[in-house]
Amino acid sequence: MKILVVDxxxxxxxxxxxxxxxxxxxxxxxxxxxxxxxxERSLMDRKLYNLITLDVSMPDISGTEVxxxxxxxxxxxxxxxxxKAKILMVTAHSDIETVKACAGKCDGYxxxxxxxxxxxxxxxxxxLL
Numbered sequence: 146m147k148i149l150v151v152d153x154x155x156x157x158x159x160x161x162x163x164x165x166x167x168x169x170x171x172x173x174x175x176x177x178x179x180x181x182x183x184x185e186r187s188l189m190d191r192k193l194y195n196l197i198t199l200d201v202s203m204p205d206i207s208g209t210e211v212x213x214x215x216x217x218x219x220x221x222x223x224x225x226x227x228x229k230a231k232i233l234m235v236t237a238h239s240d241i242e243t244v245k246a247c248a249g250k251c252d253g254y255x256x257x258x259x260x261x262x263x264x265x266x267x268x269x270x271x272x273l274l
Contacts, residue, residue, distance in 0.1 A: 151180040152200040164261045177206025188222050194230040201236040231271045
């Protein structure tokens with residue numbers, strides 16, 4: 146499984162990367178612009194991400210904007226639904242309404258602070274494990 150972890154908070158990013166590394170090849174980026182660049186590269190190379198964990202609150206481009214951009218890029222490339230990345234929004238409790246507004250574009254969400262057991266459960270629900 147190819148995984149992209151997007152989070153501007155170093156501790157959260159490293160923690161998610163450590164959890165995800167047990168399930169596949171992990172790349173981590175610290176902001177929305179870097180995430181979009183990584184997605185564009187993966188689409189050009191046809192080395193698609195299976196899972197993207199995406200922080201909702203980032204200083205440069207919000208997670209919801211990055212989410213919309215990812216889905217637009219996937220659509221422009223003509224990806225079938227089963228080729229599109231599963232996207233797990235990562236959020237603080239205060240952002241939960243924002244995440245619910247992403248319904249239909251994202252595949253689930255995890256609330257900070259997250260733990261390995263919770264992430265494993267989410268991945269099972271997404272059919273990735």
